[in-house]
Amino acid sequence: MNYPSELKYTKDDEWLKIEGDTGVVGITDYAQNALGDIVFVELPKVGAEITAGKPFGTVESVKAVSELFAPASGTVAAINEELANTPEKVNQDPYGAWMIKIKLKDKGEAGKLMSSADYEKYAAERG
């Protein structure tokens, strides 16, 4: 499993990458592996307000439908439209296949998230 060190991680298995005032969000390698083949990704509309820790969309695999939880609060600035037709990209490249970009309300929120080392340990504990 691969957990890039420049990213921040949630306990719900999303990653967050800070790019200036923007946060880029996707799901981790652990999450895509646990879900299995992903067949559908449902994302919010651009402009939607999202809150840290609350669901912002869903991801559906052949096994289950799971909620996506926002790693930080803010306004949705962009969504990855490509995933509508090629959800398999999330399996193939979980860190390249970003889901949403958030205009962050408070950059400090990211400080509460896990580092890659902590997340790796957290993922390993769950097997």
Place this chain on the structure above:
Amino acid sequence: MSIRKATTHVNQNEGLIFEKSSPGKYAWKLPELDVPEVDPAKALGTAARSDLGNMPEVSEIEIIRHFTRLSTWNYGVDTGLYPLGSCTMKYNPRVNEVASRMEGLAGAHPYQPEKISQGGLLIMKVLSKCLIEITGMDAVTLQPAAGAHGELTGILLIRAYLESKGNPRQKILIPDSAHGTNPATAAIAGYAVENLKSNAAGMVDIPSLIAQTNEDVAALMITNPNTLGVFEREIAKIAEILHAKGALLYMDGANMNALVGKARPGDRGVDVMHMNLHKTFSTPHGGGGPGSGPVVCRQILEPFLPVPVIVSKPNGALAFDYDRPQSIGRVRAFYGNFGMLVRALAYIMANGPDGLRQTTEDAVLNANYIRKKLEGCYELPYATPTMHEVVFSDHLQTKNGIKTGDIAKRLIDYGFHPYTVSFPLIVHGALMIEPTESESKEELDLFIDAMRSIAEECEKDPKLVLEAPHTTRVSRLDEVTAARKPILRWKPQQQPAAAD
């Protein structure tokens, strides 16, 4: 180990009926026209069609063989064990069918006058009393047509009650071990869903419940026993915590077959619950349905029940009462799936109280027998005692690259329907097995032999399991492409060979 279960399937290749079509063939003959002929174009205008499109043209014997062959591919509880956990695929006793097909019941019409519907009304009245007695509640509606429909009805009762108190509240708490329909129900009823974590024993975590219960919470929806097959033993305390904040307790009664005759939710503080007659009370299930999901509730919710409700008139006759100003309204045309109500009552009366109690005991005994015999072969993620179903994980098999879905596919080769795969979600790689009380020890032993044999194959010959099933017409279907790029309509041009 010798495998005694038949392992070969009827293996016929059968195309689509469209592929059998040959121009000009037909399986009908109409009598000579003895009325004046009508010109369709004149009568129907542009709606008249000269060509029926791509309708199959086949002879009678081709139709008969086609559907007869397809029927031999069925697997049902009448052909063998159907251990789908959480689904309670129990046997549908034939006495139910005899009762529901009696002329006066099968031929009854919902619009026939009450005066000549007294038998049907009495069946509904007696069934109502039985369900109230079994659950320890105060009132019931028989209208909902399925389990999830019952859930929605129950949550709408809670909303109506809270609205009558001035505030419908915002959210519903749902444990992570709940049935997937619970959060869907809460959302459809206009509530926000808040997840409640389970503790290490697989039960509702009481400190989390206390922390999350406040004046915004309308209700907790709990499944008991939950989807791990574990009895929520703190149910009375859970009810107290909710009631102290003015919230109500909804119980998903889909697993009521583990409690009938032994414990009554109404005695433990549950305010409202649904039952699945097509699970607990043996009416047909799945494709054999329709379902039926009666809702029982405490007195405080009774004014809000769907209309109509059955009442006794002063002369002793039964009647429908529509004059219920606080009712949430109808949830179903007429009075629910009446044929299922007849079957459920037949089942209850054929068993009687002692028979129902033994049914519960046998269901729990069967699940625990399987648990004991398979412990060691498959990992048991929660050691808490099991009720009517047992959940293993594929943890011991994953080191050979084998997952729960592969074991399920291999089970088909042994002549069994698979168990429930990858559910509940709180168990990674779940194998969820519910034998029900229907099975004899002999059938359970065949299943156990098969599961033990597969565990051995996972060690010695993983490829055999990973490529299963081997004895079916088709083996691994491409379920990923089917989900990502579904083809929903068959077209002749996609089948050039058949078009020749």
